[in-house]
Amino acid sequence: MKPNVALFATGGTIVSSGESATQMTGYSIKDFRVDDLLKAVPALDEVANLDVTQVANIDSSSMTSRVWMDLARAIEAALSRDDTAGAVVTHGTDTLEETAYFLNLVLKTEKPVVLVGAMRPATALSADGPLNLLNAVRVACDPSARGRGVLVVLNDTVLAAREATKSHPTNVATFRGPDAGMLGMVAGARIEWLSRSAKRHTVDTAFGMSILDGVDRLPRVDIVYSHVDDDGLFVKAAVAAGARGIVHAGTGNGSIHSDTEPALFEAALKGVLVVRASRTGSGATVEGLDAWQRAGFIPSGTLNPQKARVLLQLALLAWGNLPAEERQKKTEEAFRIY
Numbered sequence: 001m002k003p004n005v006a007l008f009a010t011g012g013t014i015v016s017s018g019e020s021a022t023q024m025t026g027y028s029i030k031d032f033r034v035d036d037l038l039k040a041v042p043a044l045d046e047v048a049n050l051d052v053t054q055v056a057n058i059d060s061s062s063m064t065s066r067v068w069m070d071l072a073r074a075i076e077a078a079l080s081r082d083d084t085a086g087a088v089v090t091h092g093t094d095t096l097e098e099t100a101y102f103l104n105l106v107l108k109t110e111k112p113v114v115l116v117g118a119m120r121p122a123t124a125l126s127a128d129g130p131l132n133l134l135n136a137v138r139v140a141c142d143p144s145a146r147g148r149g150v151l152v153v154l155n156d157t158v159l160a161a162r163e164a165t166k167s168h169p170t171n172v173a174t175f176r177g178p179d180a181g182m183l184g185m186v187a188g189a190r191i192e193w194l195s196r197s198a199k200r201h202t203v204d205t206a207f208g209m210s211i212l213d214g215v216d217r218l219p220r221v222d223i224v225y226s227h228v229d230d231d232g233l234f235v236k237a238a239v240a241a242g243a244r245g246i247v248h249a250g251t252g253n254g255s256i257h258s259d260t261e262p263a264l265f266e267a268a269l270k271g272v273l274v275v276r277a278s279r280t281g282s283g284a285t286v287e288g289l290d291a292w293q294r295a296g297f298i299p300s301g302t303l304n305p306q307k308a309r310v311l312l313q314l315a316l317l318a319w320g321n322l323p324a325e326e327r328q329k330k331t332e333e334a335f336r337i338y
């Protein structure tokens, strides 16, 4: 008997169409939908029974936390059914890593949840979407994929949601785990596992789905990207806009421009949680100057700025109203273990 897989469509290049087979950029998402994509992959029918839900149909550069919450609730409901083996989410690649990490932190399931996208529109020469989708469904219904956290499958590569990051604007081999590498690979119809994530995920996080109850947007957290001549203007703007957290994408080991430091110290004094991440693209951001530690700035470890933002949003949602010291302690721990 074929396994049942729940498929959640959110849009992205995988369902985009261009004017011609050679149009690889500047295409649109209007005319195509997930059903058209499914028709392009008749082999899916041999692998699984798909139950399709259209959650959104957007370019993922315009993703919102409102869509995340609808998606998380829909996946949770589908996977609570005994006869559903796993879930696949079709998604644009621009913010796929953030959605994947959000789901990795909130979903309470051992069943495989696989995010998949494409770098070439469905109408393109050598479109990568159809095979990526087939591989994603294969992984989602494979019992060996259970308990590995949320997964990202593109270009025959299986990555952990926590590590996967988009590293190239147009290449089909864009997703990488900069330091962790891949969890596994799809070779022909076979899935070869290579490693496991060392960080806690899904059933092992403190964030239950219940923290999303009655919430329609995650707390405001802004990312401020450091550069030569940085003067703290954007930190001040974030605080003025009501940010409850700031991820500072610093130079090197999360370094902060001396002209920006005062604004960040002031933000922390006002109760804004500050995370120091790095704009370098790999490695771990660890403790820096004593003054930063004393101000409570939290190093992001191996999380890149956009993933540090997701974790900080959930920390604020779960612990934002606790006394400052407790909130700080729990958030620091989350940045070490998730």
Ligand SMILES: NC(=O)C[C@H](N)C(=O)O
Residues within 6 Å of the ligand: 011, 012, 013, 014, 058, 059, 060, 061, 091, 092, 093, 094, 095, 117, 118, 119, 120
């Ligand atoms: N390759 C893609 O999917 C890029 C697209 N802009 C998106 O993220 O929706």
